[in-house]
Each structure stands twice: as structure tokens, then as C-alpha cells.
Amino acid sequence: MSELLEKPSRRLFLQAGAAVGGGLLLSFEIRGAARAAGTAPSLNAFVRIAPDGIVTIAAKRAEIGQGVRTSLPMMIAEELDVDWAKVRIEQAPVDAKVYGDQWVGGSTTTPDEWEPSRQAGAVGRAMLIQAAAQKWNVPTEGLVTEPGFVVDPRTKRRAAYGELVEAAAKLAPPDPKTVPLKDPKTYRIVGKFHPQSDNLAIVTGEPLFGIDTRLPGMLYATYAKAPVFGAKVAKVDLAPAKAVKGVRAAFVVEGGTELDGLLPGVAVVADSWWSARKGRDALEIVWADSPTAAQSSATLAAQAKALSAQTPHKVLRQDGDVDAALAKAAKVVKASYDYPFLAHATLEPQNCTASWKDGKVEIWAPAQDPEEGRKLVAKILGIAPEAITIHLTRSGGGFGRRLMNDVMVEAAWISKAVGAPVKLVWTREDDTRHDFYRPAGWYDLTAGLDAKGDLVAWRGHAVSFGDDKDFARGAEIDGNQFPARAIANYVQAVSTMPLDLPTGWLRAPGNNAFGFVMQGFIDELAHAAGQDPVAYRRRLLGEARLLGEPGKEDTVDTGRLRGVLDRVAAMSGWGRAVPAGTGLGVAMHYSHQGYVAVVIEASVGEGGKPTVHKAWVAVDVGRQIVNPSGAEQQVQGSVLDAIGSTLRQKITFENGAATQANFNTFPLLRMAEAPPVEVAFVLTDHKPTGLGEPAYPPTPPALCNALFAATGKRIRSLPIADQLA
Amino acid sequence: MAFTLTVNGQTRTADVDGDTPLLWVLRDTLGLVGAKFGCGAALCGACTVHLDGAPARACVTPISRVGTRAVTTIEGVGKTPVGAKVQAAWQAVDAPQCGYCQAGQIMSATALLTAKPKPTDAEIDAAMNGNLCRCAAYLRIKKAIKVAAGLVEA
Numbered sequence: 001m002s003e004l005l006e007k008p009s010r011r012l013f014l015q016a017g018a019a020v021g022g023g024l025l026l027s028f029e030i031r032g033a034a035r036a037a038g039t040a041p042s043l044n045a046f047v048r049i050a051p052d053g054i055v056t057i058a059a060k061r062a063e064i065g066q067g068v069r070t071s072l073p074m075m076i077a078e079e080l081d082v083d084w085a086k087v088r089i090e091q092a093p094v095d096a097k098v099y100g101d102q103w104v105g106g107s108t109t110t111p112d113e114w115e116p117s118r119q120a121g122a123v124g125r126a127m128l129i130q131a132a133a134q135k136w137n138v139p140t141e142g143l144v145t146e147p148g149f150v151v152d153p154r155t156k157r158r159a160a161y162g163e164l165v166e167a168a169a170k171l172a173p174p175d176p177k178t179v180p181l182k183d184p185k186t187y188r189i190v191g192k193f194h195p196q197s198d199n200l201a202i203v204t205g206e207p208l209f210g211i212d213t214r215l216p217g218m219l220y221a222t223y224a225k226a227p228v229f230g231a232k233v234a235k236v237d238l239a240p241a242k243a244v245k246g247v248r249a250a251f252v253v254e255g256g257t258e259l260d261g262l263l264p265g266v267a268v269v270a271d272s273w274w275s276a277r278k279g280r281d282a283l284e285i286v287w288a289d290s291p292t293a294a295q296s297s298a299t300l301a302a303q304a305k306a307l308s309a310q311t312p313h314k315v316l317r318q319d320g321d322v323d324a325a326l327a328k329a330a331k332v333v334k335a336s337y338d339y340p341f342l343a344h345a346t347l348e349p350q351n352c353t354a355s356w357k358d359g360k361v362e363i364w365a366p367a368q369d370p371e372e373g374r375k376l377v378a379k380i381l382g383i384a385p386e387a388i389t390i391h392l393t394r395s396g397g398g399f400g401r402r403l404m405n406d407v408m409v410e411a412a413w414i415s416k417a418v419g420a421p422v423k424l425v426w427t428r429e430d431d432t433r434h435d436f437y438r439p440a441g442w443y444d445l446t447a448g449l450d451a452k453g454d455l456v457a458w459r460g461h462a463v464s465f466g467d468d469k470d471f472a473r474g475a476e477i478d479g480n481q482f483p484a485r486a487i488a489n490y491v492q493a494v495s496t497m498p499l500d501l502p503t504g505w506l507r508a509p510g511n512n513a514f515g516f517v518m519q520g521f522i523d524e525l526a527h528a529a530g531q532d533p534v535a536y537r538r539r540l541l542g543e544a545r546l547l548g549e550p551g552k553e554d555t556v557d558t559g560r561l562r563g564v565l566d567r568v569a570a571m572s573g574w575g576r577a578v579p580a581g582t583g584l585g586v587a588m589h590y591s592h593q594g595y596v597a598v599v600i601e602a603s604v605g606e607g608g609k610p611t612v613h614k615a616w617v618a619v620d621v622g623r624q625i626v627n628p629s630g631a632e633q634q635v636q637g638s639v640l641d642a643i644g645s646t647l648r649q650k651i652t653f654e655n656g657a658a659t660q661a662n663f664n665t666f667p668l669l670r671m672a673e674a675p676p677v678e679v680a681f682v683l684t685d686h687k688p689t690g691l692g693e694p695a696y697p698p699t700p701p702a703l704c705n706a707l708f709a710a711t712g713k714r715i716r717s718l719p720i721a722d723q724l725a
Numbered sequence: 726m727a728f729t730l731t732v733n734g735q736t737r738t739a740d741v742d743g744d745t746p747l748l749w750v751l752r753d754t755l756g757l758v759g760a761k762f763g764c765g766a767a768l769c770g771a772c773t774v775h776l777d778g779a780p781a782r783a784c785v786t787p788i789s790r791v792g793t794r795a796v797t798t799i800e801g802v803g804k805t806p807v808g809a810k811v812q813a814a815w816q817a818v819d820a821p822q823c824g825y826c827q828a829g830q831i832m833s834a835t836a837l838l839t840a841k842p843k844p845t846d847a848e849i850d851a852a853m854n855g856n857l858c859r860c861a862a863y864l865r866i867k868k869a870i871k872v873a874a875g876l877v878e879a
């Protein structure tokens with residue numbers, strides 16, 4: 001079968017030449033069909049091979065903990081055939097004119113970069129071989145490479161890459177399509193365990209993260225915003241803040257009402273962050289009334305319940321005749337599911353450093369979508385995008401939070417106001433109470449089973465946020481979630497209600513909730529049918545086929561889902577006897593081009609407290625696993641992240657404001673609660689895809705299904721909290 | 726007022742208010758940004774340093790309470806044999822994901838292994854439970870501690 005998401009229109013373009021300071025410089029980009037005219041360049045990376053053999057790779061994507069600063073250079077270095085110890089990695093600056101899109105998210109980096117990065121490395125290697133052939137006056141045929149050397153096996157002659165770069169820099173690069181790629185069996189770097197390239201700096205406390213930025217003459221800022229989103233400052237006496245030792249300025253920022261723009265607030269700027277914070281704490285700010293203050297989680301839930309009972313606003317997908325099939329069904333099962341708002345809670349709080357000078361601003365940001373930040377800063381400060389320079393720093397976690405650039409525009413504004421470089425750091429409380437939250441949602445589900453227990457009809461009605469035209473950010477409901485297209489009679493409908501709270505994308509957007517709903521309900525159906533949950537899912541998957549059109553991202557390959565389901569069943573010893581009070585739960589999910597099945601073993605102790613004993617995870621993201629270390633980390637991290645949120649996390653709103661503020665009220669999983677997570681990769685002949693997200697969605701339902709097996713109590717509302725007490 | 730501190734074996738002075746947490750003295754006044762700010766409320770452990778070898782949350786330790794105790798940060802912990810072993814193990818098992826919590830994790834782990842060179846699983850959990858990792862790299866962190874303790878191979 002052809003690869004699902006192959007994009008034949010995307011091509012590699014490569015330039016080669018002499019590097020400043022000596023050596024060979026390769027720069028390359030992939031262009032889609034739309035860019036074939038060559039208007040907007042989008043360099044993927046620079047590779048410089050110096051005369052001393054050191055290879056420097058400037059990676060354009062930001063590191064947020066997903067390991068991309070290691071895995072992308074690994075792909076290039078493999079085909080270039082260099083010694084990994086000689087590779088240095090630099091962060092490329094943010095420049096759309098050179099690099100195009102530099103955002104990170106959606107597990108897109110690996111699939112986007114796999115072909116072009118390897119081809120670029122192979123082109124470099126071919127040029128070095130050609131340079132050696134010229135030097136030795138022999139044909140290129142028969143010459144081979146060993147890491148960092150071109151070798152002529154006939155004469156045993158060897159030339160280090162560094163000796164060849166000057167000559168290679170004068171050659172025209174060959175057409176990437178004509179250069180063969182390595183046989184994966186001969187890989188020396190790709191597929192091998194590689195620690196992250198920044199590890200030494202991390203373990204020795206070197207400055208790396210946005211919050212570590214220090215500039216000469218830099219001041220420190222805090223920014224107090226209303227707990228009610230977008231409320232203006234009605235009254236404030238700034239004198240108490242200005243009286244605090246070290247405070248240099250305190251002022252009101254008018255701001256606007258757009259939730260992802262510059263919100264109103266009070267800035268306090270000082271010569272240390274602690275002074276700025278003390279100054280801020282000394283203020284008594286009276287916030288103006290805001291129409292958004294009427295919102296609360298309880299009201300939203302009541303509204304959602306009312307909407308669920310009415311005719312849906314919109315049908316997203318309709319197959320067959322669900323009413324007729326339900327009327328004929330031997331058994332009808334109904335259930336309602338819901339999930340809460342969630343914060344991202346990156347451990348590094350939102351922060352940004354900005355330096356305004358002479359109408360221009362230079363920015364240091366831990367950001368996932370810096371180009372959008374540039375646009376926002378340009379718009380709000382009323383300057384040209386060209387007047388903004390952005391440096392990407394490492395991020396202390398992203399999870400989708402840093403796709404939004406609210407903190408960047410605040411820092412730029414404050415720096416402009418005080419005319420000095422300013423580092424703005426949010427408090428943890430700011431970070432929790434001013435997130436772009438994973439939206440809550442509600443699902444009513446009805447299914448019909450025939451006499452054999454087979455699923456013959458499915459009706460879903462989701463309630464989400466948005467207006468007639470658009471969903472709120474991150475609140476999209478997908479009509480094609482499995483078992484859509486696997487059964488003849490299927491309806492997925494949606495109703496939306498307006499929301500004046502900031503929402504956004506959290507790790508595996510949409511899917512992080514769909515997995516819980518769909519795989520929880522399918523588990524209920526297995527039990528209603530009196531069948532084993534794994535066996536029931538196998539029957540539902542049926543024979544291997546594509547649900548949807550080839551090449552579309554929402555197309556599900558049932559064979560690949562079956563593959564991970566079978567693997568996880570085998571790994572976990574599915575069907576084995578477990579002690580009373582302990583249960584095994586299973587779930588499977590396709591998202592972000594990855595297929596993942598999870599089994600969890602869990603029990604419930606004193607006071608209804610759930611304990612997770614172990615998780616088994618089978619993952620199919622094609623072939624090759626680029627860096628097994630990073631890959632395992634992403635899967636384990638996603639699974640443990642999902643366990644933590646499922647157990648305890650929620651954001652609730654009262655009077656228009658979030659009620660949680662720090663890690664005592666928005667608890668993260670701790671070490672003692674983290675079970676072993678055994679990961680297996682099912683290798684299939686598909687292009688490798690990303691791992692930042694797909695292991696998250698099947699985890700909440702696997703856990704809830706395990707707790708059902710253990711206790712007979714079905715969790716249909718997240719978080720689990722004390723529902724089992 | 727001016728406070729005199731011993732940080733990583735060096736004498737440093739800081740002219741700040743006595744209620745200033747050690748974390749901000751280290752990061753903003755002395756320019757040692759290895760200790761991280763995560764919560765400001767002793768809930769996450771990102772700011773963990775050693776005071777006379779014992780782990781302390783620098784975000785809630787006012788400078789006036791440090792006294793004569795020697796301050797060790799992630800920048801200096803590698804000079805101790807246990808700290809060096811822990812840092813090496815962290816790299817060998819590739820413990821970090823985003824890396825932001827790791828300075829605090831290493832400081833807690835070093836204090837643990839200094840007091841208990843061969844800790845049990847339960848002792849590791851107890852010593853490390855105050856250190857949050859949002860990326861949930863806990864399994865690798867635990868492995869790194871065991872590697873540093875010589876209990877398992879990297």
C-alpha cells in the first residue's frame with residue numbers, strides 16, 4: 001500500500017557553497033507545489049562542515065522537550081555519514097524570509113523533515129565523494145565513506161571531510177533525487193539511543209531557557225491582569241508599588257478586549273524580579289465590571305445539558321439510518337460523558353525578554369509559534385514586522401501553550417514603555433489563571449447492538465463552544481472519529497454555545513478528549529454485549545482497510561489499529577487473572593498520524609483512591625524510529641501526563657475567573673504515583689511520524705476502563721478525583 | 726542590607742531586602758540561573774539548592790535565614806563526587822525531556838545519595854516526591870538515580 005500521507009508535490013531544494021570562515025555550507029529547504037514558483041523560501045537547516053571536520057547544524061525548529069534538536073540533526077548526520085561526536089547543533093534565528101514556518105506542534109516535525117533532511121545529508125556526502133574523486137583522479141564509483149572520511153577501498157586511501165570541504169564547496173550540488181539514500185540496515189546514528197544534545201548544559205545549570213535570558217541593563221517585570229479575563233483597571237494607586245525598594249516604574253496598561261491580544265493590567269518594573277513582585281503585591285487594584293464575569297463552570301454545564309436535550313445545531317457526519325437501526329436493535333445503550341477545562345501548566349512559567357530601542361524591538365522567547373508572535377507584536381505596537389527580531393530559546397515545556405504569544409506582546413509593550421530591556425516573568429498563579437485552556441465538552445451517546453452484540457447504530461451529540469460558523473479555538477468536534485465509517489448507521493452531531501474565556505490547543509488537541517469518550521463508550525458496549533473488551537474491539541475493527549480516503553489525515557487504517565491492539569494485548573498478558581479489586585483496561589486511538597493502544601492495570605484502595613500499577617503501550621508510527629531514547633520518553637511522558645490529568649486535573653470557573661492557581665489546586669502527577677510504562681514500537685512500512693501527542697488520547701479511557709474492571713463503577717466525567725470514594 | 730553568602734565555595738555579597746528569597750538573589754543578583762522558578766510556593770522543587778548539603782527550596786528561603794550555611798547550586802554540585810556521579814548518570818540515561826525541572830531533581834537526588842548511597846525504591850520516591858516534572862520524565866529520573874547509585878547499569 002502506498003504511504004498514506006506521502007506528499008509527492010513537496011521537493012527538496014538545495015544550495016551549496018563556501019562557508020564564511022572556511023568549509024562547505026549546505027542550505028536546504030522543502031517546497032510544496034504552492035511554493036514551486038520560488039516566492040517564499042523556507043530553509044530547513046544550514047549544515048556547515050569546517051576544515052577541522054566539525055559539522056554544525058542550525059536547526060530551525062524550537063526545542064520544547066520533544067527532542068527535535070537531537071533527532072533532526074541525527075537524520076542529516078546519518079546520510080552525511082559523520083561521527084556524531086563531531087556534530088554541533090545551533091538554534092537558527094526566527095526569520096520567515098529565510099526559514100518559513102518555524103512552529104512546533106501537532107507532532108508534525110518528524111514527518112515533515114524525514115525525507116528532506118536525509119536527502120540533504122546524502123547530497124553533502126555525494127559532493128565530498130566527488131571532491132575526493134577529483135583529488136585522487138579516480139571515478140566516483142567505488143568510493144565509499146566511513147564516518148567523517150571518504151575511502152577508496154581499492155587503494156586504502158582515506159581523506160577526512162575537512163580536507164575535502166574547500167574543493168567540495170566549488171562543486172555544483174547534484175539533483176537530490178539522483179542521490180541514493182542509505183539502506184536503513186546500515187544506519188550508524190538513526191535508530192540508536194542518543195541522549196539530547198543539550199544534556200550537559202541542562203545538568204550543569206547553564207543558561208538555556210527563556211527565563212534564563214540576561215541582558216546588560218535589563219530590568220525585571222511583573223504584569224497583573226484581572227482574574228476576570230479582559231477586565232479593565234478601574235482604579236489603582238501606584239504609589240505603594242513605587243515605594244518598594246528597587247521598583248523603577250509602575251503603570252497601567254490600557255490594553256484591549258481581545259483575549260489573545262494585549263489584555264489590560266498593571267506593570268511593575270524593578271531591578272530584580274522579587275522587587276517587581278513585591279511592588280505588585282503592594283497594589284490594591286480595583287477592576288472594572290466586565291460582561292464576562294457572569295461565566296461559571298456550573299452555568300456552562302447547565303447550558304450544555306439543556307443543549308444536549310435539544311435537536312443538535314449541526315450534523316457533522318451521517319451514514320445510513322440510525323433511527324431505523326436503533327428501533328430494530330436488540331439492545332440500546334445510552335451514556336453521557338464530559339470532560340473539564342485544563343491548563344497546560346508548563347513548568348517554566350510564561351516569560352519573555354524584550355529590548356526596545358529606536359523604534360525596533362529584539363525579543364528572546366520560549367515560543368512554539370514565533371512568527372505569529374511577530375505579527376501580534378507588530379499589530380499591537382504598531383510597528384513593521386521587520387522592526388522585530390526574535391531569538392528562540394529552549395522552552396521548559398510547551399504542550400501547545402507556547403503557540404500563543406500573549407506574554408511576548410506584554411514584554412514588548414513594557415520594554416517600550418520603560419525604554420529598557422525587560423524580562424517579564426509570570427507568577428505560577430498568573431500562568432494557571434491566564435492560560436488558553438483545553439475546552440471542556442459534553443457528549444451524549446446512544447448505540448444499538450444486534451442479537452450477537454455487534455454494534456449496528458451509533459448516535460453522538462457533542463456540546464462544545466463556538467458560534468454558528470466556527471468552533472472556539474481548540475473546541476473543534478470531529479465527526480470522523482472511530483467507529484465512524486466502520487459501521488453502516490452513524491451520526492455525529494454537535495451543538496455549540498458561545499464562550500468568553502480563552503481556549504487553545506493542549507497536547508493532542510480534540511483527541512485528548514475524543515479518546516476518553518469514544519473508547520470509554522465502546523468499553524461499555526463490550527460489557528453490554530457480554531464480550532471481552534479486546535475481542536470486541538477486534539470485531540469492530542474488522543478486516544484491514546482504510547476508513548476514509550487514502551492520503552487524508554483523518555483516514556484510519558484499521559489494520560494498523562489492530563496491529564497495536566494485538567501487540568498491547570500480548571505485552572500485558574491480557575485475559576490473565578488479576579486479584580480482586582484490580583482491573584485491566586484497554587483503549588486504542590488514532591491521531592496525529594500515529595496508532596496507539598494502551599492497557600492499564602489499576603486498583604482502588606482505601607477511601608476510593610486509585611492506584612495505577614502499570615501501563616503497556618504499543619505504538620505504530622511507521623518506520624524508522626529516529627531516536628529510540630526520545631521516542632520512548634515522548635510516549636512515557638504522554639501516558640503519565642494523561643494519567644495525571646485523568647486522576648485529578650480540572651480548571652473550574654467562578655464569576656468569570658479560574659479558581660485554581662498553583663500546583664496545590666492544579667496537581668501534577670508525582671514520582672511516587674508514576675507507574676512503570678512499557679513501550680513497544682510496532683514497525684510498519686509507513687513514513688515515520690511524530691510522537692509528541694498520539695500516546696495521550698488512549699490513556700484516559702484505558703485507565704477508566706481498568707477502574708471499571710476493578711470496581712464496576714464507570715467513570716464518565718473527568719477528572720476521576722474522588723468519584724470512587 | 727548587605728548579606729554575605731558562601732555560594733559554591735565562593736564568598737558573594739548581595740545588597741537586598743532580608744525577605745528576598747534566596748532563589749531571586751541567586752538568579753537576579755548573582756547571575757546564577759541554574760536554580761529554576763516553577764511555583765514560588767515550595768510545591769514543585771524546581772528551585773532546590775543545598776544549604777550545608779541539605780536540600781532546601783530556595784523560592785521560600787529568605788536570604789536573611791541562610792545565615793552561615795554554605796549554599797550549593799546546580800552550577801557547583803558537580804564538584805562533589807556524588808553530584809558529579811549524578812550529573813553523569815543523568816546524561817547517560819538521557820533523563821531530561823524539556824529539562825526545566827532537572828536542576829532541582831539533580832539537587833534532590835544528590836542530597837539523597839549523599840545521605841543514603843543505596844536507596845530503596847520507596848526511599849527514592851520519598852526523597853523525590855517534592856520535585857515535579859511536568860514532562861513526567863519520572864521513569865528516567867528514577868533510573869538515573871539507580872545508575873548513579875550503582876544499583877543498575879545505564
Ligand code: FES
Pocket residue numbers: 761762763764765766767768769770771772773782783784785
Ligand atoms: S519554585 Fe520553589 S518549589 Fe517551586
Ligand code: FES
Pocket residue numbers: 065347396397821822823824825826827857858859860861862
Ligand atoms: S523534563 Fe520537563 S519538567 Fe521535567
